[in-house]
Amino acid sequence: MKLIFEKSKKGAGRLNVADFSGSTLPSPFVPKDLRREEPIPLPEVSEVELVRHYLKLSQENYGVDSGFYPLGSCTMKYNPKINEEVASIREFTELHPLQPEFTTQGALRLMWELAQYLKEISGMDEVSLQPAAGAQGELTGMLVSQAYFREKGEERPIMLVPDSAHGTNPASASVSGFKVKEVKSDNRGLVTVQAIREVVESLGEDKIAGIMLTNPNTLGIFEKEISAVSKYLHGIGALLYYDGANLNPLLAYARPADMGFDIVHFNLHKTFSTPHGGGGPGAGPIGVTKSLAPFLPSPILRKGENGKFEFFSPEKSIGRMKFFYGNFLILVRAYAYIRTLGAAGLKRVAENAVLNANYIQERLKEAYVIPYYQRCMHEFVLSCKKYKVNYGITARDIAKKLLDNGVHAPTIYFPLIVEEAMMIEPTETESKERLDEFCELMLSFSKAIETDPEEFRKIRNLKSYGFDEVDAARNPVVKWSPEEDN
Amino acid sequence: MPYIPNTDEDRREMLAVIGVKSLEELFATIPDELKLKDELNLPAPMVESELYAHMKSIAMENVSFSGNRNFAGAGVYLHYIPAVVKELVRRGEFYTSYTPYQAEVSQGLLQAIFEYQSYICALTGMDATNASSYDGSTALVDAVVMAKNITRNSRIILLPFVHPQAVEVLQTYNIGLHLKIENIDADENGDFSIDELEGQLRGGDVAAVVLQVPNFMGFYPEGIPKIINLAHNYSALVIMSVYPFVLGSIKSPGELGVDIAVGEGQPMGIPSGFGGPLLGFIATKESYLRYLPGRIIGRAKALNGRVGYVMTLQAREQHIRREKATSSICTNQALVAIQCAIYLGAVGKDGFHKISRLCEENAHYAYQKLTQMDGINPLFQKKALFNEFALEIQGTGNVDAIYNALLVRGWLPGVKLGKFYPKYQNGLLLAFTELHSKAIIDEFCDDFEEVLRN
Numbered sequence: 001m002k003l004i005f006e007k008s009k010k011g012a013g014r015l016n017v018a019d020f021s022g023s024t025l026p027s028p029f030v031p032k033d034l035r036r037e038e039p040i041p042l043p044e045v046s047e048v049e050l051v052r053h054y055l056k057l058s059q060e061n062y063g064v065d066s067g068f069y070p071l072g073s074c075t076m077k078y079n080p081k082i083n084e085e086v087a088s089i090r091e092f093t094e095l096h097p098l099q100p101e102f103t104t105q106g107a108l109r110l111m112w113e114l115a116q117y118l119k120e121i122s123g124m125d126e127v128s129l130q131p132a133a134g135a136q137g138e139l140t141g142m143l144v145s146q147a148y149f150r151e152k153g154e155e156r157p158i159m160l161v162p163d164s165a166h167g168t169n170p171a172s173a174s175v176s177g178f179k180v181k182e183v184k185s186d187n188r189g190l191v192t193v194q195a196i197r198e199v200v201e202s203l204g205e206d207k208i209a210g211i212m213l214t215n216p217n218t219l220g221i222f223e224k225e226i227s228a229v230s231k232y233l234h235g236i237g238a239l240l241y242y243d244g245a246n247l248n249p250l251l252a253y254a255r256p257a258d259m260g261f262d263i264v265h266f267n268l269h270k271t272f273s274t275p276h277g278g279g280g281p282g283a284g285p286i287g288v289t290k291s292l293a294p295f296l297p298s299p300i301l302r303k304g305e306n307g308k309f310e311f312f313s314p315e316k317s318i319g320r321m322k323f324f325y326g327n328f329l330i331l332v333r334a335y336a337y338i339r340t341l342g343a344a345g346l347k348r349v350a351e352n353a354v355l356n357a358n359y360i361q362e363r364l365k366e367a368y369v370i371p372y373y374q375r376c377m378h379e380f381v382l383s384c385k386k387y388k389v390n391y392g393i394t395a396r397d398i399a400k401k402l403l404d405n406g407v408h409a410p411t412i413y414f415p416l417i418v419e420e421a422m423m424i425e426p427t428e429t430e431s432k433e434r435l436d437e438f439c440e441l442m443l444s445f446s447k448a449i450e451t452d453p454e455e456f457r458k459i460r461n462l463k464s465y466g467f468d469e470v471d472a473a474r475n476p477v478v479k480w481s482p483e484e485d486n
Numbered sequence: 487m488p489y490i491p492n493t494d495e496d497r498r499e500m501l502a503v504i505g506v507k508s509l510e511e512l513f514a515t516i517p518d519e520l521k522l523k524d525e526l527n528l529p530a531p532m533v534e535s536e537l538y539a540h541m542k543s544i545a546m547e548n549v550s551f552s553g554n555r556n557f558a559g560a561g562v563y564l565h566y567i568p569a570v571v572k573e574l575v576r577r578g579e580f581y582t583s584y585t586p587y588q589a590e591v592s593q594g595l596l597q598a599i600f601e602y603q604s605y606i607c608a609l610t611g612m613d614a615t616n617a618s619s620y621d622g623s624t625a626l627v628d629a630v631v632m633a634k635n636i637t638r639n640s641r642i643i644l645l646p647f648v649h650p651q652a653v654e655v656l657q658t659y660n661i662g663l664h665l666k667i668e669n670i671d672a673d674e675n676g677d678f679s680i681d682e683l684e685g686q687l688r689g690g691d692v693a694a695v696v697l698q699v700p701n702f703m704g705f706y707p708e709g710i711p712k713i714i715n716l717a718h719n720y721s722a723l724v725i726m727s728v729y730p731f732v733l734g735s736i737k738s739p740g741e742l743g744v745d746i747a748v749g750e751g752q753p754m755g756i757p758s759g760f761g762g763p764l765l766g767f768i769a770t771k772e773s774y775l776r777y778l779p780g781r782i783i784g785r786a787k788a789l790n791g792r793v794g795y796v797m798t799l800q801a802r803e804q805h806i807r808r809e810k811a812t813s814s815i816c817t818n819q820a821l822v823a824i825q826c827a828i829y830l831g832a833v834g835k836d837g838f839h840k841i842s843r844l845c846e847e848n849a850h851y852a853y854q855k856l857t858q859m860d861g862i863n864p865l866f867q868k869k870a871l872f873n874e875f876a877l878e879i880q881g882t883g884n885v886d887a888i889y890n891a892l893l894v895r896g897w898l899p900g901v902k903l904g905k906f907y908p909k910y911q912n913g914l915l916l917a918f919t920e921l922h923s924k925a926i927i928d929e930f931c932d933d934f935e936e937v938l939r940n
Contacts (some may be wrong), residue, residue, distance in 0.1 A: 001593075004601050004831050012937035025839070027735040029846045031870045033711050034736040042835040047570055049490050050831045061594030065578030065853040071587075078489055079582050082534050088572075091545035096558040097761030098901045099549070099891070106547030107760050120526050132620035132762070133817035143661050161809075171804035171814035177662035180809040220722070222515040232851025253513055254520050269817065273489070277821030279585035279617065279781060280762035284817075297658070319658035323561055323621045323651050323750070324761025336541060342531030351509040352490050352497075358512060359500045377517050403590050411587075414805075417514055424797070431491035432500060465590045466789030472798045476775060477785040478614050480604040 001060065004053055005480045008043035041482055060463075061278075062408055068434050070360075072411040072423025073166065073218060075248050075270035079342070083273065083333040092332055097324040103312055107328065108309035109266035112301045113337045115285070121346070122242075122264050123257025124287030128296040129326040132485045134245060135168040136321060137265030137284030138212070140297055141241050142176035143318045144288060145209055145261060147295040151316060153214070156209035160199060162191050164219060164415040169212040178209060185417055189219040189372035193228045200236065210239035214246045215259065218358065218415040218423070219372050220379035230260025239263065239292075244284075247271045248427070249354045249378035252347035262289050272334035283330040297321045352428035353378040356435055357387060360426055363439040371418055379425035381418050387446075388420050391453040395420040398445060400466075404459050405441055488531075551898040554926050559874045559917025560702070560901045561622065561649055562761060563729075563753040565841065566921055568832045571755045575825045585781070585820070589796045596795035599820060600783045600896050602827040609733045610747040611740025612769035617781035618819040619766030622727065622750025623652040626696070627659045628768050629746040631812055633694035634776040637723060641692045643683070645713070646672035647701035648727065650906045653654045665693070676703060684716055692722035694746075699736070700729050702906075703847075703866060704874030704915065706736075714743045730754050731919075732872045734842025739769075746770045753831025753919075756822055765822040776802060779813030782821075799919035841920045845873035848927060849918035855931045856916075861938045865903075865913050874917040876903060876910070885912050891937040897930060 026035040045053070063069070069076035087093075095107055117154040131137040141158070149156050159178035161169045163185055164360045183466040184198050186192050191213065200208050211233060215223045223229070230240050242264035248271045250256075256264045267284035268274045276282070288296060295318055299311035311325075326329040341349065354377050361380045365373060368382040399409035399422070411423040426435055448456045459465045492500075497509070508514060513521070532540060553564035574580070579594065586592030586599075590753070599617045606615040619625040630642055642665050644653060653667075660667060668686060670678045683695070695717040700706055717724045723745040730753050733739075739747035751765030752758070770778060776799060783866040784798030804811040833841060853875050857864050861884070865876035885902060892899040903913030918927075 001597060003597070003604070004827075005604060013836055027737075027843065027846060029709075029850060029870065029872070030735050031706055031708075033709075034706065036733075036735055039835055039839055040734065040738075042605070042830060043829055044834045044836065044837055045874045047832065050828070051570060051574065052833070054574040054577070054828060057594035057598050058574075058579040059594065060597075061579040061583055062588075062591035063582030064580045065582045069584070071584055074584050076582075076584060077490055080489060082537060084576065084581075086538060088631040089542060089545045091548045091550045093757040093759050094550045094553070094556075094564075095548055095760040096551070096556060096564070096758050096898060097562055098558050098560055098905075099551075099898060103549035103893070104760065105546045109547060110544050112923035117528055121529060132624070132819075133815070135814040135816045136620060139662075139814055143658065146661050167803075167805035167808050167811070168814050168816050170809035171807070171811040172896070174664055174809040174811070175659075175814050176650075177664065200704040224515065224517060227517065227520065249517075252526050253522060254516050255522060258520055258522075263680055275581045275821075276584045276817075277581050277819075278583045278599075278817040278824065279820030281620075281820075282817040292916070298654075318661060320623075320651060321658060322762075323623045323764060325640040325647075327762040328760040329757075330763060332541075336537060339529060339532055339540065340534070340537055341554060343528045345488065345531050346526065346528070348490055350489050350608070351512070352492060354512045355492075355497060355500055355504075355509060358504045362504050367804040374710075375512065377515070395744050399588070400590065405562060408591060409588055429489050429491065435642075459545040464593070464788035464790055464794050467589050467794055467796045468788075469796055469798065472784045472786035472796055473801070476614075476782075476798055478600075478603055478782055478798070479607040 001056060003480050004045060005043045007045050007053065010044060012046045013044035035098060037393055037425065067407060068430060068438055069408040070410045070424045070426050071408060072425040072437065073245055074411065075425060075427055077273055077427040078429035079273055079275040080337065083336045086327045086336050087332045092329060105309060108301055110335055111325065111331060112303060112309050114331055115301065117338050118285055118287055121251065122287045123255035124264055125290045126293035126296060127285055127287045128300050129331055130297045130321050131265065131284040131286060132322055132327055133280060133282040134265055134267040134284040135172055137286045138168055138172035138243065139176055140321050141263040141265060141286050142172050142178060144292055144295045146176055146238055147291055147316065147318045156207055158203055158207050160196065160208050160211040162213065163219050164189065164417050165212060166214065166218065166243060166245060175210060189217065189221050190225065191223055191229065192225055193232050196229060202484040205236040208236060209239045210241055212241040212243060214243035216246050216249060216377035219381050220370060220376040221374060222377055226259045226333045234260065245270060246378065249350050250251065251350040252343055253350050257289065262292060268330055269335040274330045275335040275339045281327050281330055283327040331387060351426050356426040356428060356430055360424055360435055360439060364442055367443050379423060381415065381423045382420050383418050386424055387449050391449050393449050393453050393456060395422050397457060398422065400459060401445060401456065402441065404461050407441065408437060505657050513876050542555065553921040554894055556898040557900045557916040557918065558898050560915055561651065561750060562758045563917055563919055564758060564921055567757065567829065569756050570832050571825060571828045574828050577819065580824060581821055586797060589794060592708035593794055596783050596826045598827060600795045602823045603783060605827055605830045606767050609730060611738025612747055612771040613772035614775040614778060615767060615769040617783055618823040619768055619780060620819060621764035621766045623649065623655040624750065625748040625766030625768045626652045626727055627656050628779045628813065629748045630656060630665065630694060631663065632746060632774060633723045633725060634665060635777055635812060636774060637693045637721065639691045639693040642667045643686055643695045644669050644690055645697040645707060646670060646676065646678050647697065648696055648698045649702050649705050653922045676705065676706060676869065680716065681713060683713065687716060687722060692720060694723040694725045696725045699726055700732060700872040700874065703876045705866065705869035705871050711742060729872065731842045731845050735846060736840045745774065751826050754826045756825055763819055763822050765819050765826055780815045780818055785887050825851060844920035845918060849873040849875065849926060850924045852918055852927045856934065859935055861937055865910065873919060874915060877914045877916065878912050879914055885914055888937050892933060895933050897933065
């Protein structure tokens with residue numbers, strides 16, 4: 001499809017902005033050595049053409065609103081429309097972040113209450129809403145850990161990360177100054193005290209800052225030994241970080257604090273239904289236990305004695321993670337979601353997310369191999385290895401075939417500990433009919449591959465497929481150039 | 487149950503397929519001692535109509551100022567957002583999708599972000615950019631990390647009046663970065679000595695010199711081309727943080743020889759939203775493309791010959807490189823980037839330059855009127871301004887009295903500088919955009935004068 005720049009026509013764009021003195025470039029207000037002579041090459045398109053352009057683009061995109069989106073690890077649940085509506089209330093959208101606090105009490109109340117809910121859900125003692133996304137939450141948690149040990153006068157340079165972890169975990173630990181050491185999962189896909197102890201003892205107990213875990217882990221399996229793991233790590237003075245990407249199945253069932261975690265981040269754009277927006281914006285608040293609360297980013301909120309809400313800087317704060325207070329309009333959506341569901345509703349969310357995942361797992365377990373088969377939580381990971389070995393059909397081929405049949409593909413090739421992995425997370429907002437359609441499709445694929453792998457490989461419906469990513473990276477074109485129009 | 491489509495009958499059938507009797511049984515892998523015994527203590531659920539009323543009542547506890555009665559800036563600016571922008575950004579196919587890992591069903595989003603990247607490159611005069619950073623402050627951190635990795639040097643020199651919150655963010659990230667962050671101080675009138683800068687550069691090991699244009703106080707630092715040359719003479723990179731609309735009036739950072747341009751994209755079609763979500767942009771020269779953090783969208787050829795778009799150069803990113811990645815960013819501000827692109831398409835070339843000029847003209851008109859009043863001085867004398875400036879309200883404590891009196895009259899009269907710099911307790915920072923017409927400015931100035939007299 002043509003780029004907006006290629007649709008430009010001189011004189012076509014006519015925005016109704018108030019008129020100015022009429023003088024053109026160069027601007028008389030700019031110091032001579034900086035003055036711009038020529039206008040910026042922005043396109044000129046009429047409003048109706050702009051609308052058609054983006055409408056067309058949106059039609060070439062697939063979202064949860066389009067259909068089933070079982071992208072493991074991403075919790076692609078339905079995004080309630082009322083949440084969009086309330087997030088566009090003018091008294092929220094038009095607030096300036098530097099207004100005096102007495103004029104923003106509604107916003108502060110909402111944030112304060114949301115923090116209370118997140119504390120209750122996770123069992124943590126204090127919450128910062130500032131981080132913009134899960135990975136920034138992780139980074140915040142890691143910096144809090146750095147500050148905590150610095151305060152104690154301990155030098156603990158190493159952060160442990162299991163081999164099944166999300167890529168953001170080692171990256172966040174590393175960006176915050178830790179060295180990352182991997183812990184191997186056992187043959188059930190779980191992290192054990194024994195495996196951790198082996199790594200710890202080879203490096204020195206007093207060198208270990210902590211571990212980053214997600215529970216259930218990226219195989220969708222609950223880490224049964226978690227209490228023993230936290231007891232052991234606390235015993236050597238280390239901290240436990242909870243990656244909240246997989247919190248959905250635990251809502252109202254179990255809490256990270258009770259498992260012994262010291263820090264947790266929430267992905268509001270996963271668990272609490274705020275839209276993923278094609279990659280963002282999300283929100284990644286973090287919760288911590290009492291001993292870490294003084295190190296949280298600045299500012300956080302408290303309720304004063306007079307009932308007024310106010311920002312303050314925690315005593316030993318690591319400082320600020322971003323401008324202002326966090327992705328406020330995303331927080332509004334998550335707040336609305338929690339208020340809609342209440343405690344009982346959140347419990348139903350967890351139950352139905354787990355039910356849906358187990359249902360698919362049961363239906364697919366004969367046709368596909370599930371290397372760590374057991375009762376899963378909100379997602380599970382199957383392997384397409386046997387199709388690769390026997391017929392040359394990879395997880396990627398199967399993913400593309402799903403796309404060709406109008407369904408979004410699951411996450412593929414992750415976690416790294418499963419060969420030809422396909423990670424399936426249906427979420428609670430899908431009906432049995434949708435799950436059945438998906439299962440039928442996957443089962444029909446298994447037959448089709450065994451019958452005629454070459455025929456299976458053929459793509460019939462996608463407009464374009466098989467992008468040459470190697471060439472795209474070798475000869476990168478990352479913007480439009482005016483020369484192209486000639 | 488809201489948002490859960492399965493019926494009890496469905497659940498029974500599904501449990502039977504799984505081979506368990508109850509939903510609770512599905513949670514058997516969680517050890518009993520970890521299972522919550524009590525229900526969570528959360529407010530009772532609400533139906534949609536109740537929720538809307540509740541949200542509206544919370545919202546009404548705020549005092550919102552319409553854009554034309556609001557002169558607060560300091561990083562977030564009130565510009566008009568055309569209706570067409572708000573309408574298009576709410577297409578469900580965009581906002582309910584994930585990061586476009588599956589290019590075949592994400593061409594719309596990928597092209598929209600490719601166009602966003604093209605816009606940012608056009609504005610900054612640069613060759614490459616990413617699909618967004620969290621905000622202007624983290625974009626600055628990203629740029630500093632790039633400079634560190636490109637030069638392998640470890641000192642960062644900040645010129646005066648880089649946004650103080652951005653500096654705070656840089657210092658927080660620096661807990662893990664271990665850079666030496668040094669400030670060049672401003673004199674009484676906000677200026678700094680280029681000799682002092684040269685002295686610092688002479689010490690070597692400088693990764694980057696950072697400046698903001700216009701700076702936090704609203705004026706152009708003097709001798710920008712000279713600063714850039716000087717930094718380059720000592721093999722340091724130059725990072726320039728810019729207010730997008732200033733780019734309609736000044737040469738692009740690329741043309742000026744800047745190495746990395748960053749900024750806060752919020753003024754381009756994004757609501758102030760109490761400070762979030764915002765939009766960080768970061769752009770650089772072609773040679774530094776592979777040092778950029780986060781998602782980058784590139785053109786690619788499909789098997790059937792069609793041209794399309796994919797996430798490219800992923801070998802830089804956390805999901806591939808894990809602990810060796812230079813940033814942990816995963817979720818970014820994609821939808822906000824698209825909103826910005828739609829906005830730029832809506833205002834177009836003509837509109838963008840008109841808005842830039844209106845910002846300048848309205849601010850200069852207000853500056854003339856306000857600085858003529860008794861009891862007000864410009865905080866810094868004889869500065870070249872864009873759309874924001876700092877005033878000094880004479881007399882201890884007067885700034886608070888005047889600020890509050892103007893609030894009562896329904897104005898948000900800028901931002902008090904004491905919040906950011908203790909030494910400028912009497913300072914007030916005011917920003918102007920295309921929303922602040924001559925008539926509004928006249929009304930504001932009349933009120934200001936009355937308040938000053940009382």
